[in-house]
Amino acid sequence: AQTVTQSQPEMSVQEAETVTLSCTYDTSESNYYLFWYKQPPSRQMILVIRQEAYKQQNATENRFSVNFQKAAKSFSLKISDSQLGDTAMYFCAFMKLAQGGSEKLVFGKGTKLTVNP
Template sequence: AQTVTQSQPEMSVQEAETVTLSCTYDTSESNYYLFWYKQPPSRQMILVIRQEAYKQQNATENRFSVNFQKAAKSFSLKISDSQLGDTAMYFCAFIAGSPGGSEKLVFGKGMKLTVNP
């Protein structure tokens, strides 16, 4: 069974600073996909960034980037130039990529990020 662990329940950062959210996972699958979702107070689930396990290059989306360490099973999210609108719950999630797999997302428990002015 796959598990996703987000060990920091809550973090705060000053506007314009950089913050890193940690995530580790456990799986026996050789191919899988990793995601970070953002859930603001409006409770919408917004895909922030995604990474295929077979790609060594870390994914980047504007101010968001990941540090994917496959051997360590670590998938951290870095937010640069934090903005007030980044205040939200952030969820790390995993999908196994094996043929015939469930395709369901397995989520971590989430981390509350507050960006202060």
């Protein structure tokens, strides 16, 4: 079974600074996706960024980027130029690829990020 570990329950950062959230995972699968989801106080789950395991290049989405280390099974999220609206719970998630079907997401426990003015 896959597991996802987020070792930082809470983090804080000053507005405009950079912060990195950690995530490690354990799997014997070779083909999978990794995700970071944001959950603001409204509790909506919003996809931030996605990484396919077969891609060596790290994914980026505007101010959000990942550092994907497949051998180390590490998938950290870097948020540059932090904004107050980035304040939220951030969940790392794993999904194995299955032929002909879609698989469930396995989530970590989350990191609560607070951006201070």
